[in-house]
Amino acid sequence: MGIVERKEREREEMRELILEAARKLFLAQGFDKTSIRNIAEAIEYSPATIYLYYKDKNELLYSLHEAGFQKMMKDFSIVEAIKDPFEKLITLGNQYLKFAIDNPELYDLMFIMDAPMETLSCREEAWDEGARSFEFLKITIAECIEAGHFKNTTDIENASLTIWSFMHGLLSLHLRKRMAFFEDDREMERIQNAFKLFIEMIKCTY
Amino acid sequence: MGIVERKEREREEMRELILEAARKLFLAQGFDKTSIRNIAEAIEYSPATIYLYYKDKNELLYSLHEAGFQKMMKDFSIVEAIKDPFEKLITLGNQYLKFAIDNPELYDLMFIMDAPMETLSCREEAWDEGARSFEFLKITIAECIEAGHFKNTTDIENASLTIWSFMHGLLSLHLRKRMAFFEDDREMERIQNAFKLFIEMIKCTY
DNA sequence: CAAATATAATAAACAGTGTTTAGTGAAAAT
DNA sequence: ATTTTCACTAAACACTGTTTATTATATTTG
Numbered sequence: 001m002g003i004v005e006r007k008e009r010e011r012e013e014m015r016e017l018i019l020e021a022a023r024k025l026f027l028a029q030g031f032d033k034t035s036i037r038n039i040a041e042a043i044e045y046s047p048a049t050i051y052l053y054y055k056d057k058n059e060l061l062y063s064l065h066e067a068g069f070q071k072m073m074k075d076f077s078i079v080e081a082i083k084d085p086f087e088k089l090i091t092l093g094n095q096y097l098k099f100a101i102d103n104p105e106l107y108d109l110m111f112i113m114d115a116p117m118e119t120l121s122c123r124e125e126a127w128d129e130g131a132r133s134f135e136f137l138k139i140t141i142a143e144c145i146e147a148g149h150f151k152n153t154t155d156i157e158n159a160s161l162t163i164w165s166f167m168h169g170l171l172s173l174h175l176r177k178r179m180a181f182f183e184d185d186r187e188m189e190r191i192q193n194a195f196k197l198f199i200e201m202i203k204c205t206y
Numbered sequence: 207m208g209i210v211e212r213k214e215r216e217r218e219e220m221r222e223l224i225l226e227a228a229r230k231l232f233l234a235q236g237f238d239k240t241s242i243r244n245i246a247e248a249i250e251y252s253p254a255t256i257y258l259y260y261k262d263k264n265e266l267l268y269s270l271h272e273a274g275f276q277k278m279m280k281d282f283s284i285v286e287a288i289k290d291p292f293e294k295l296i297t298l299g300n301q302y303l304k305f306a307i308d309n310p311e312l313y314d315l316m317f318i319m320d321a322p323m324e325t326l327s328c329r330e331e332a333w334d335e336g337a338r339s340f341e342f343l344k345i346t347i348a349e350c351i352e353a354g355h356f357k358n359t360t361d362i363e364n365a366s367l368t369i370w371s372f373m374h375g376l377l378s379l380h381l382r383k384r385m386a387f388f389e390d391d392r393e394m395e396r397i398q399n400a401f402k403l404f405i406e407m408i409k410c411t412y
Numbered sequence: 413c414a415a416a417t418a419t420a421a422t423a424a425a426c427a428g429t430g431t432t433t434a435g436t437g438a439a440a441a442t
Numbered sequence: 443a444t445t446t447t448c449a450c451t452a453a454a455c456a457c458t459g460t461t462t463a464t465t466a467t468a469t470t471t472g
Contacts, residue, residue: 003468003469007419035457035458035459036458036459036460037457037458037459045421045422046421046422046423047422047459047460048421048422048423048424048460048461048462049420049421049422051459051460051461052420052421056459056460057459057460111379111382111384112318112378112382113382114382114383117382117383117384117386127386127387128387130384130387131387134387152406153403155399155403157396158396158399158400158403159403161376161379161385161396161399161400162372162376162400162403162404162407164375164379165372165375165376165379165400166368166371166372166375166404167375168375168378168379168384169370169371169372169373169374169375169376169378170367170368170371170375172318172374172375172378173317173367173370173371173374176317176318176319176320176323177320177323178317178323178336178374179367180323180333181333181334181336181337181340190363190364190367193361193364193367194364194367194368194371197359197361197364197365197368198368198372200358200411201368201407201408201410201411202407204407204410204411205406205407205410205411209440213448220449241428241429241430242429242430242431243428243429243430251450251451252450252451252452253430253431253451254431254432254433254450254451254452254453255449255450255451257430257431257432258449258450262430262431263430263431
């Protein structure tokens with residue numbers, strides 16, 4: 001009898017329905033301003049129903065987390081066509097910048113918000129999507145080292161963390177409005193210039 | 207008659223009483239977990255009273271903001287005794303790291319949280335405390351350039367933003383638990399190593 | 413097929429949140 | 443002594459995430 005199969009399928013469809021509604025609302029109006037009741041209303045179910053499919057709001061956030069990493073990895077995949085390792089690294093950086101600026105709410109969720117990281121499942125099974133992205137950076141850097149860059153650096157993980165830190169810092173200062181005191185509206189230009197300078201710094205490193 | 211003066215003084219004392227209670231609670235249990243009702247209870251007043259002295263919770267957060275910058279600037283002041291500009295910059299970086307790690311809730315409020323930045327007063331009058339800190343970094347970098355570092359860099363503001371971005375990125379990845387997937391407990395060591403590598407990168411930049 | 417059971421969905425409640433409003437009692441001014 | 447001003451608060455408003463007890467329906471069993 002295929003009843004259990006059908007029920008399982010229906011359950012998965014319901015999970016997807018909730019997640020899709022959540023994503024739309026979250027990306028449209030932000031995470032804080034989206035309530036369980038909003039999501040329930042959007043799918044025309046009672047708020048309590050959502051709790052039959054997701055443990056709590058954090059688990060819902062966390063599911064979007066994974067989708068975000070998948071999207072980012074897809075954006076990254078275009079660099080695989082590039083042969084020159086350093087050119088690859090630069091393009092990877094540009095793709096990271098573009099991803100964050102095009103999907104600010106998603107980037108915020110993945111790298112800035114602290115709510116989803118408090119979920120237990122986080123340290124365990126998942127964020128290996130996050131770890132995989134970091135691995136991608138590590139591989140690219142390893143290729144750069146092999147091609148003669150980062151001459152005095154042997155610790156690939158350290159180099160990766162350093163580069164990630166800079167990129168993330170630049171973006172989160174922007175996303176969390178800490179560059180606002182510059183008062184002009186050349187914020188994008190400033191981001192581009194800082195990125196260029198950092199690239200120069202990497203180039204020079206003997 | 208000194209009645210208006212006394213009333214003004216009493217008002218200032220009340221503002222201070224509220225702020226002090228808020229700071230204690232915020233730093234002890236975090237910002238999200240501290241409510242207006244908690245603060246009111248601590249000072250033995252009704253929640254509504256707080257609104258007679260502060261427009262809303264954000265204005266309260268924002269007042270702590272300023273105190274945070276003052277504390278940070280005080281921590282920075284020890285570098286003024288250092289003569290060598292580059293040594294000065296390194297120490298400034300170390301002080302910034304130390305401030306963030308010793309005062310995680312304060313750092314979060316000042317540089318990561320988005321709530322206080324939505325306050326109107328923010329873009330205007332204040333965050334000039336923040337701008338002043340950035341100015342301090344700029345001056346230090348200008349001295350480094352004068353002493354022969356950053357040979358190909360003329361844009362001081364860009365160099366400052368680049369350095370700030372790296373420092374902030376490293377710290378916010380740590381504070382927001384995005385380095386947790388490393389799984390070992392050498393997070394502090396990783397932060398130190400990334401900092402050292404970045405210093406090397408600056409040194410090398412022709 | 414009818415009775416018993418399992419289950420999906422929900423209304424309502426719980427315990428909290430930031431904030432506003434209407435009203436009270438005491439201090440200050442007339 | 444009376445009026446006015448003003449600090450203060452109880453209570454309410456409109457929310458929030460989450461849990462519980464209940465109902466209606468679908469499935470299984472006798």
